[in-house]
Amino acid sequence: MSQPIADEMLLDPLRRPDADSLHRLQERLAHTAADEGLLDIAYRTVDTPVGTLLLAATARGLARVAYARENHDVVLADLAARISPRILRAPARLEPVVRELDEYFAGHRRQFDLPLDLSLAAGFRREVLAHLPEVGYGTTASYTALALRSGRPRAVRAAASACARNPLPVVLPCHRIVRSDQTLGGYVGGVDAKQTLLTLEMAGSR
Amino acid sequence: MPLPPFEDVVARHGPTVLRVCRALLGWERAEDAWAETFLAALKAYPDLPSGSNVEAWLVTIARRKAIDQHRATVRQPVPLPDLPDRPAVDRYPVETDRDLWQALAELPFKQREAVTYHYLAGLPYLEVAQILGNSTDAARRAAADGIKTLRHTYLKDQP
Incomplete structure (x- = not known):
């Protein structure tokens, strides 16, 4: 049973x-x-x-x-x-x-053509993000240069902070922003990812 | 506490709601009821008070959808097909389950509900009573009567 x-x-x-x-x-x-x-x-x-x-x-x-x-x-x-x-x-x-x-x-696209919703960024941060695509594929710019482009040349730290908190990394290319001494600086995806993207773009722009 | 993404709600409670829909409506009509339940829940979700019992909330919506479907069936009786006892084998993944689903479907609706909410959804009798609109004792009694009948019809236990 x-x-x-x-x-x-x-x-x-x-x-x-x-x-x-x-x-x-x-x-x-x-x-x-x-x-x-x-x-x-x-x-x-x-x-x-x-x-x-x-x-x-x-x-x-x-x-x-x-x-x-x-x-x-x-x-x-x-x-x-x-x-x-x-x-x-x-x-x-x-x-x-x-x-x-x-x-x-795959190295076949140099800029993104997508509708973006920037509602996660406001004020100066949003201004900085809007200027990121001006730094062209395969090139880099300094945080100082980015602050200048964004209309507040002395707000270098704020520009760096806007990059660090970029809600759309890769698509808005904050990986192209490096330190004035040409060292990479930080990246939301880690320094290795930043290096990978820059290397990819060097190869793609040749 | 802010609300978690609705995808988490679907992942956590989707299986239970599907079992509830199947238990209240049978295997075939359950998926439409599941889809309607989660669509209605998604619509109302941003206004859900924090600290709500999400599972009980979803079961309440599923119950409303199931009762709507039962009423619709009663209002517009579908002519029975020529095969009165058409085999339901392909609709149930496991053959032995069919007898149990069938036995559950044959219970008086209140008992079917009480058994479903307590034993399949795992809600305490206090919640079951709130959903049924009766007392905790009445909910407990309905579930006990349902289980007794299931033992008789499904397990062939002697009453």
Whole structure:
């Protein structure tokens, strides 16, 4: 005789994991949410030569690119608090971004042509970010030069801080800003990533 | 505490809500109810008071969707197909599960609900009673009656 089944275990067969159905349902939800205008932030990850990048976009455009060392869970929680908690993994909205990043890392793209949402940066920081694309592919500029371009020549420290907190690294090329003594300086993705991007661009601009 | 990204809510509670939808509606109609539940939840999510029991909130929405579907079915009876006991084998991943889902579906709706919320969703009777709009004792009794019937119909235990 087997032991009688406890009430708590009677329904155990109905608790079988069903990852396939849930995966399908999540995708369907992401699509419907986007169609109904309820998807405030869509995100996905992409593997690149500088590691796995998190990409997050609002309906207006790309709002965040994050390195793995920034901790993607922390970044998403921050987006939930600062923009909206209506966040879903939804690759479709990020497809043009992935395409341009692939081209960039293959050395075939020198500038990004994507709608951007700069709502995570305000004031002078935003001003600095807007001037980053003026530093051309395969070249570098100093933090001093960036401060000058941004209209506040003496705000070198603030310009450096704006780079350090760039919400859109790679796409807004803060990796091209180096110290006046030509040493690399810091980078949100780590110095190795900065070196990798600059080396890639040197090769691509030859 | 700010709200976590909604994706976390889907990942954490999606499986439970799917089980609840399947238990209240059967395997076939459950996925539409799941989709409607999470879409409605996404819409209301930014206004969810912090500290809310998210699982109980989602189960409440799922219940409303399930009852809507039951009412719609009653209002517009779908003509029965010619196969009165068409095999449901392909709809259930495991053959033995079918008898249990079937036994659950045959319970009076209140018992089916009480068993689902307490034993499948893992909600305490206090929460179950709030969802059902009755007392904790009544919720406990409905679940106990449901389990007793399941033992008889599914396990073939002697009453």
